[in-house]
Amino acid sequence: MKLTILKHWLNEAMQHVSKAINGKNSLPILSGIKMDVTAQGVTLTASDIDTTIQATIPAATEDGAQIVTVDEPGSVVLPAKLLVEMIKKLPKEEVHIETEVGFAALLKSGKTKINMVGMDPEEFPAVPALTEERSFTIAGSDIRDMIRETVFAVSTQETSPILTGVLWQLEPSKLTLLATDRHRLAQTAAEVGDGDNALIKFVVSGKMLTELNKVIADDSGDVEITATQSQVLFKVGRTRLYCRILDGTYPDTSKIIPTAFKSELVVSTKAINAAIDRAFLLAREEKTNIVRLETGEDNAVTVSSNSSGLGSVSEQLEAESITGEPVRISFNSKYMLDVLKVIDSEQLRIGFTGPMSPIIIKPVDGKDSLYLILPYRTTN
Amino acid sequence: MKLTILKHWLNEAMQHVSKAINGKNSLPILSGIKMDVTAQGVTLTASDIDTTIQATIPAATEDGAQIVTVDEPGSVVLPAKLLVEMIKKLPKEEVHIETEVGFAALLKSGKTKINMVGMDPEEFPAVPALTEERSFTIAGSDIRDMIRETVFAVSTQETSPILTGVLWQLEPSKLTLLATDRHRLAQTAAEVGDGDNALIKFVVSGKMLTELNKVIADDSGDVEITATQSQVLFKVGRTRLYCRILDGTYPDTSKIIPTAFKSELVVSTKAINAAIDRAFLLAREEKTNIVRLETGEDNAVTVSSNSSGLGSVSEQLEAESITGEPVRISFNSKYMLDVLKVIDSEQLRIGFTGPMSPIIIKPVDGKDSLYLILPYRTTN
Numbered sequence: 001m002k003l004t005i006l007k008h009w010l011n012e013a014m015q016h017v018s019k020a021i022n023g024k025n026s027l028p029i030l031s032g033i034k035m036d037v038t039a040q041g042v043t044l045t046a047s048d049i050d051t052t053i054q055a056t057i058p059a060a061t062e063d064g065a066q067i068v069t070v071d072e073p074g075s076v077v078l079p080a081k082l083l084v085e086m087i088k089k090l091p092k093e094e095v096h097i098e099t100e101v102g103f104a105a106l107l108k109s110g111k112t113k114i115n116m117v118g119m120d121p122e123e124f125p126a127v128p129a130l131t132e133e134r135s136f137t138i139a140g141s142d143i144r145d146m147i148r149e150t151v152f153a154v155s156t157q158e159t160s161p162i163l164t165g166v167l168w169q170l171e172p173s174k175l176t177l178l179a180t181d182r183h184r185l186a187q188t189a190a191e192v193g194d195g196d197n198a199l200i201k202f203v204v205s206g207k208m209l210t211e212l213n214k215v216i217a218d219d220s221g222d223v224e225i226t227a228t229q230s231q232v233l234f235k236v237g238r239t240r241l242y243c244r245i246l247d248g249t250y251p252d253t254s255k256i257i258p259t260a261f262k263s264e265l266v267v268s269t270k271a272i273n274a275a276i277d278r279a280f281l282l283a284r285e286e287k288t289n290i291v292r293l294e295t296g297e298d299n300a301v302t303v304s305s306n307s308s309g310l311g312s313v314s315e316q317l318e319a320e321s322i323t324g325e326p327v328r329i330s331f332n333s334k335y336m337l338d339v340l341k342v343i344d345s346e347q348l349r350i351g352f353t354g355p356m357s358p359i360i361i362k363p364v365d366g367k368d369s370l371y372l373i374l375p376y377r378t379t380n
Numbered sequence: 381m382k383l384t385i386l387k388h389w390l391n392e393a394m395q396h397v398s399k400a401i402n403g404k405n406s407l408p409i410l411s412g413i414k415m416d417v418t419a420q421g422v423t424l425t426a427s428d429i430d431t432t433i434q435a436t437i438p439a440a441t442e443d444g445a446q447i448v449t450v451d452e453p454g455s456v457v458l459p460a461k462l463l464v465e466m467i468k469k470l471p472k473e474e475v476h477i478e479t480e481v482g483f484a485a486l487l488k489s490g491k492t493k494i495n496m497v498g499m500d501p502e503e504f505p506a507v508p509a510l511t512e513e514r515s516f517t518i519a520g521s522d523i524r525d526m527i528r529e530t531v532f533a534v535s536t537q538e539t540s541p542i543l544t545g546v547l548w549q550l551e552p553s554k555l556t557l558l559a560t561d562r563h564r565l566a567q568t569a570a571e572v573g574d575g576d577n578a579l580i581k582f583v584v585s586g587k588m589l590t591e592l593n594k595v596i597a598d599d600s601g602d603v604e605i606t607a608t609q610s611q612v613l614f615k616v617g618r619t620r621l622y623c624r625i626l627d628g629t630y631p632d633t634s635k636i637i638p639t640a641f642k643s644e645l646v647v648s649t650k651a652i653n654a655a656i657d658r659a660f661l662l663a664r665e666e667k668t669n670i671v672r673l674e675t676g677e678d679n680a681v682t683v684s685s686n687s688s689g690l691g692s693v694s695e696q697l698e699a700e701s702i703t704g705e706p707v708r709i710s711f712n713s714k715y716m717l718d719v720l721k722v723i724d725s726e727q728l729r730i731g732f733t734g735p736m737s738p739i740i741i742k743p744v745d746g747k748d749s750l751y752l753i754l755p756y757r758t759t760n
Contacts, residue, residue: 082661082690089658104691112658116691278469278492281462310462311484311496 001037001074002098005057007109009067010095011087013044013055016239018084019211022048032077033084034124035097041068045127046080051208052127052242053215072098075121076105086114128231128242134198135227136170140220140236142190146177147209149188149342149369154206155181162248165203168232172199179206180253184335185372186342187253200227203246215239257372258358261351263324266364267301267317269348273340275315279305280333282313290376291333295322305333320347327352330376331359339371381417381454382478385437387489389447390475391467393424393435396619398464399591402428412457413464414504415477421448425507426460431588432507432622433595452478455501456485466494508611508622514578515607516550520600520616522570526557527589529568529722529749534586535561542628545583548612552579559586560633564715565752566722580607583626595619637752638738641731643704646744647681647697649728653720655695659685660713662693670756671713675702685713700727707732710756711739719751 017033025031025048034045041059045052059068076099087095091110099105103118147166155163160182167178176189215236216223224235227245234241279291285307294302299319306312329352340348345363352359361371397413405411405428414425421439425432439448456479467475471490479485483498527546535543540562547558556569595616596603604615607625614621659671665687674682679699686692709732720728725743732739741751 079690085661086658086693089654089661091654111696112655112693113695114658114691114693117689274469274471275492278466278494281465281469282494309497310459311494313466313492313494315493316491 001035001076001105002070002072003037003042004069004071004094004096005042006067007087007090007093007095009057010042013042013057013238014084014087016055016215017044017046017053018080019214020046020048020051020053020241021080025049029077029119029123030125031080032119032124033080034075034077034121036075036121037068037070038073039070041070045124047125049125050205050244051211052125053211054127054240054242056238058238074099076103077119077121077124078105078116079118082116128233130226130228130231130233133226133228134200135224136175136193136200137222137224138175138190138192140216140223141218143223143225144213144216146175146188146190147213150177150179150186151206151209151213152338152342153179153181153184153186153371157181162203162246162250164207165205165246165250166209167203167250168201170198170200178250178253180251180372183332183374184339185253185257186339186369187371188367188369190368202227202232203248203250204232204243205246208241208243212236212241212243215241256358257370258351258353258360261324261353261360263295263322263327263352265295265301265322265327265350265352266320266347267350268320269340269343269346269363271317272301272303272348273337275303275317276333276336276340278315279303279313280337282307282310283333285310288376289332289334290330291336292330293327294329295319295327324352329355329359331373332376335373336361339373343369343371381415381456381485382450382452383417383422384449384451384474384476385422386447387467387470387473387475389437390422393422393437393618394464394467396435396595397424397426397433398460399594400426400428400431400433400621401460405429409457409499409503410505411460412499412504413460414455414457414501416455416501417448417450418453419450421450425504427505429505430585430624431591432505433591434507434620434622436618438618454479456483457499457501457504458485458496459498462496508613510606510608510611510613513606513608514580515604516555516573516580517602517604518555518570518572520596520603521598523603523605524593524596526555526568526570527593530557530559530566531586531589531593532718532722533559533561533564533566533751537561542583542626542630544587545585545626545630546589547583547630548581550578550580558630558633560631560752563712563754564718565633565637566719566749567751568747568749570748582607582612583628583630584612584623585626588621588623592616592621592623595621636738637750638731638733638740641704641733641740643675643702643707643732645675645681645702645707645730645732646700646727647730648700649720649723649726649743651697652681652683652728653717655683655697656713656716656720658695659683659693660717662687662690663713665690668756669712669714670710671716672710673707674709675699675707704732709735709739711753712756715753716741719753723749723751 036043042057045054096108105116105118107114169176175192178187226233232243283289283291283305291305301319304314343363345365347364349362359373416423422437425434476488485496485498487494549556555572558567606613612623663669663671663685671685681699684694723743725745727744729742739753
């Protein structure tokens with residue numbers, strides 16, 4: 001293997017694939033990045049078994065400008081951490097790489113020479129084969145929003161592995177993402193394609209979706225999503241993320257989401273966020289993060305919390321409208337702040353069906369999202 | 381105590397004094413900020429015993445614009461962490477504060493009301509009394525540079541408490557700061573005053589100087605420094621930092637600094653920094669961070685390092701000049717990078733007196749600084 005490649009192309013591809021690497025992995029080969037060089041260009045692959053990321057660098061740009069000059073095709077696995085940091089710091093834009101005996105590689109740039117201990121590319125796990133494919137396409141910016149709007153609600157408890165993932169459901173013309181950790185739930189949906197999609201349903205790790213969101217750039221264009229029985233492939237430009245589908249059955253959450261409310265509140269997202277943010281400063285001193293919300297006369301909403309050691313806070317804000325029965329409810333303010341952070345709508349609607357029933361939060365801008373928080377049982 | 385104060389003045393003063401608070405302190409009163417209100421304005425004080433920071437907020441600006449309206453003078457101690465974060469997030473610029481029974485305080489801003497559990501101001505330790513004062517004045521930007529140029533070299537080992545501090549020495553017209561952890565040394569000096577200063581010598585905690593540097597803003601003007609037997613006071617604008625002088629005798633380092641060299645090297649700071657930075661990526665994998673430097677023909681300098689598991693790196697750069705005997709030396713690259721980070725000079729001079737003698741680094745821009753690194757004994 002022998003080639004010359006432009007640093008910034010190599011650096012960008014390496015930044016993407018290195019996100020698959022899990023520092024805690026015990027297989028030495030997975031601490032490396034595999035480099036495959038052909039006349040068409042360079043392919044980089046990194047993996048932690050569950051997730052594999054692959055990025056290709058073409059030999060030339062669409063305008064015909066040379067990116068890679070291949071003197072000799074070949075493959076090698078090089079230490080990822082060293083490679084990623086070293087490439088960034090090389091003195092010149094041109095980087096020369098060639099393999100020597102025993103998987104060793106020589107990198108040259110300007111007057112810098114690096115000998116790297118490499119590993120056998122044959123030992124690197126193969127990229128998952130995708131059979132019985134079902135695919136759909138969605139704009140990169142849409143998928144990025146949808147992941148952001150749901151992924152915060154996944155469980156961090158390894159005791160319910162299925163809940164550490166986000167459920168994806170594709171119906172003929174609609175894609176829904178849903179996450180829950182049993183205390184709260186986040187769900188968002190968007191129109192997809194021309195309405196003749198096959199039904200697709202899978203659960204993928206929330207952590208991996210957070211990494212996927214880092215790979216999707218503003219100019220990434222469409223993301224192509226291909227699902228099989230055990231794997232999902234996300235194609236973003238020249239980068240491919242292969243992700244293992246989580247085993248198990250995702251719980252049916254449709255029955256716990258109330259559709260009719262005893263009371264409804266429409267408020268400014270910014271105003272209620274600021275009030276709960278201040279109440280949280282006291283609430284967090286108690287482990288439960290409890291904040292109380294109460295409605296009063298003339299669209300008044302009172303948000304309050306207290307901490308035995310520090311004191312108490314009480315806030316009033318004016319709702320746009322309050323309908324139905326008066327509300328007096330307690331909830332985990334951290335969960336509410338997580339929701340308010342991802343709602344872009346200027347106003348939001350909160351629905352209540354009683355002090356022990358789920359609280360439902362929805363943006364009023366017409367976006368098809370829904371957030372659920374279980375209230376907290378308090379004595380007062 | 382009863383007053384109305386503008387949020388951004390209170391916030392700024394609080395950010396400054398809160399830097400004295402040590403979360404690990406076991407005295408509950410020291411988790412608070414003391415607030416003293418008089419007709420002249422508000423004084424805030426925070427302390428961890430060793431360091432006390434005090435900031436004053438005048439009742440009005442120099443132009444006569446009202447900052448504080450005092451309805452009733454008084455004092456109280458309020459929980460620092462809550463106060464600092466809450467003030468920042470208050471909805472309005474006007475903040476009303478009044479004490480109630482039992483040191484409780486009520487804060488109001490817009491429709492936000494906070495009841496805080498306060499503490500007895502009488503229990504708060506008094507600000508150190510300064511007797512037998514000796515003072516000098518130096519520009520804020522100069523003192524900030526001098527601290528930055530030395531503080532990185534203090535020891536982090538609590539077993540030599542005196543070395544966790546920076547030595548300050550004022551001679552008639554010159555101030556010198558010096559820090560060492562026995563493996564390296566940093567020293568910088570500047571002209572001060574009109575040459576009839578009294579001799580002053582003291583050692584203060586490096587950590588506290590790092591905090592002092594955060595208080596000194598670009599427009600802080602002069603810093604007045606007053607020393608007694610046991611305390612130093614730094615006056616920066618309306619903020620005062622009182623700092624305990626470290627007990628013990630600072631070691632005499634004058635004899636270990638060579639003044640004549642067997643070889644001298646003049647190189648570009650940027651070029652040698654980049655080369656050592658890359659060599660460090662491999663060197664850090666071995667605990668000693670060892671990088672080798674070797675001079676050759678035609679002003680060539682070779683920087684190299686290796687890691688048994690990863691490989692090796694070798695770099696060539698061209699020195700501006702090399703005089704004296706050929707050099708072949710090993711050192712801790714982390715220590716060298718720390719030095720290169722604080723040298724603003726475009727070029728630097730490195731002096732060698734043998735493979736086991738201290739390496740001396742100096743900027744060539746005429747600044748009176750000197751850095752020393754002990755070389756590392758290697759077998760090859």
